[in-house]
Amino acid sequence: MRIGCPKEIKNHEYRVGLTPESARELVQHGHEVWIEAGAGSGIDATDQQYRTAGARIVEGPEAIFAECEMVVKVKEPQAGERAMLREGQILYTYLHLAPDPDQTRDLVDSGVTAIAYETVTGPGGSLPLLKPMSQVAGRMSVQAGATALEKAQGGRGVLLGGVPGVLPGRVVVIGGGVVGFNAAQMAVGLGADVTILDRDPEVLERLGIHFESRAKTRFSNVANLQDAVCGADLVIGAVLIPGAAAPKLVTREMLGDMQKGAVLVDVAIDQGGCFETSRATTHADPTYVVDGVVHYCVANMPGAVARTSTYALNNVTLPHALRIADLGWREALRANPHLAAGLNVHAGEVVYEAVAQELGYVFRPVGEVLG
The missing domain is CATH 3.40.50.720 (NAD(P)-binding Rossmann-like Domain)
Incomplete structure (x- = not known):
C-alpha cells in the first residue's frame, strides 16, 4: 500500500502523523511511504532521516492526497485538505466530528473512508489512541x-x-x-x-x-x-x-x-x-x-509539546496502521472490532452513531459496511 503523511497545517500544530521510526516499520512491511518535505520539522525529524528510513520525500501535499491510498495525519483535515480527499481513500487521523458539521459534510461528500483515532476502542471500553x-x-x-x-x-x-x-x-x-x-x-x-x-x-x-x-x-x-x-x-x-x-x-x-x-x-x-x-x-x-x-x-494543546506528543501517539497508532496497510481496511476492521469502532465515515455515509445523532445524518452500522 502507498501511505502518505502530509505536513500539519493547523495553527501552531507541530506534530506529525509518522515518525521516521514508524515510516521504517511500514517500509519493512513492504509498503511505500511518502512524506511531505518538512513534515517532521516540528519534532526535529529531518527529511534525510525519513529517506534513511526508506520513505520518499515529496514537495507539497497535492501528490500525497492524489496518489496515496492511505493518508496518515494527526489533526482533522483542514478545508483545503478536505478538498483534496477522494473516493476510496483511507484517512487515518483524529477527526472529532460531532461538533464539526462542516468537516463531516466534506468527508461525506468526498467518499473517503475515515477512521478516527479518538473512537478506536480497547478492552473495557478504553480509548487507547486517545x-x-x-x-x-x-x-x-x-x-x-x-x-x-x-x-x-x-x-x-x-x-x-x-x-x-x-x-x-x-x-x-x-x-x-x-x-x-x-x-x-x-x-x-x-x-x-x-x-x-x-x-x-x-x-x-x-x-x-x-x-x-x-x-x-x-x-x-x-x-x-x-x-x-x-x-x-x-x-x-x-x-x-x-x-x-x-x-x-x-x-x-x-x-x-x-x-x-x-x-x-x-x-x-x-x-x-x-x-x-x-x-x-x-x-x-x-x-x-x-x-x-x-x-x-x-x-490542539498537545501540539505545543510536539516531540513528546508525536512519539506517544505513534506508539499507539502505528500497530493499527500496519494492520490496515497489511490487510486492507475492510479485512483489518473485520478482524479487530476495536479498530472497527474507529470507522466514522465511509463512502458518503456516517457510520458512527453519536456523530449521526448529533448532526442529523442517517446512521449506518459498521457491521453493514463490513458485510
Whole structure:
C-alpha cells in the first residue's frame, strides 16, 4: 500500500502523523511511504532521516492526497485538505466530528473512508489512541492554567502552590478520567488545593484511594458543581463522551458567581467544550475573557509539546496502521472490532452513531459496511 503523511497545517500544530521510526516499520512491511518535505520539522525529524528510513520525500501535499491510498495525519483535515480527499481513500487521523458539521459534510461528500483515532476502542471500553494525548493535555492544562492565572495574563495573580503563610490556589477538575486524573496529579504535585468531580462512584473511589488526603472528591451534580466552581481559582474541564459533543456543564450564569480573574481551561474543546462560553482558540491567541473569567480553549494543546506528543501517539497508532496497510481496511476492521469502532465515515455515509445523532445524518452500522 502507498501511505502518505502530509505536513500539519493547523495553527501552531507541530506534530506529525509518522515518525521516521514508524515510516521504517511500514517500509519493512513492504509498503511505500511518502512524506511531505518538512513534515517532521516540528519534532526535529529531518527529511534525510525519513529517506534513511526508506520513505520518499515529496514537495507539497497535492501528490500525497492524489496518489496515496492511505493518508496518515494527526489533526482533522483542514478545508483545503478536505478538498483534496477522494473516493476510496483511507484517512487515518483524529477527526472529532460531532461538533464539526462542516468537516463531516466534506468527508461525506468526498467518499473517503475515515477512521478516527479518538473512537478506536480497547478492552473495557478504553480509548487507547486517545489516551496518550489525554495524558499530555491533562498535564498541560495545569501549567497553562497556572500561567493564565498570572496577573499579567489577566488572571487573579494566584500561585497554585502558595507559599508558607499563604493558602494555595484552589483547583477544580471536572471529570475523573484520563485527562482529569493527569490534571489532578500535576495540580497536587504543585501543592494546590485540588477537588475532583465525577458522576461515577467507582471513579471517585479509585481517585480517593490514589490521592488519599492530597485531593478531595465530590459527586458531580449541579449543586456541588456550582459550589466548587464558584470558589475556584482554576477550573479544568475534562469531560468526555466518546465521539459525541461534550455536555455544557458550566453555564454562563455560573460565571457571574465566579471570582474575577479565575481561569477556565477546557480540555474538551475538541468535542465542542464543556463550558457554555467556550470557543476554540489557538496557541497564537490562547485566551479570552467572559464576565471577568479567563478562558483557555486551545483545541490542539498537545501540539505545543510536539516531540513528546508525536512519539506517544505513534506508539499507539502505528500497530493499527500496519494492520490496515497489511490487510486492507475492510479485512483489518473485520478482524479487530476495536479498530472497527474507529470507522466514522465511509463512502458518503456516517457510520458512527453519536456523530449521526448529533448532526442529523442517517446512521449506518459498521457491521453493514463490513458485510
